[in-house]
Amino acid sequence: MIGALDLLVDEALEYANRLLRAAVPTELHVYAGASHGIGLAPGRVAASLDQELKAALTQAFTAPLPGS
Structure with missing residues (x-):
């Protein structure tokens, strides 16, 4: 969860994409105007x-847990 106006939003998007590419269950919520x-x-x-x-x-x- 990150605000769309946060200075770190690009890094958060990239990190979420890297997790997804590594098959890690990931959700990222970007709040407009925050x-x-x-x-x-x-x-x-x-x-x-x-x-x-x-x-x-x-x-x-x-x-x-996975595998249980």
């Missing part, structure tokens, strides 16, 4: 980010 630290400011975007993070962590820790 900059670095989007989860720190109160508001709708931060609330959405918080819900997405919680859902991703829940899925990661409850999904069966």
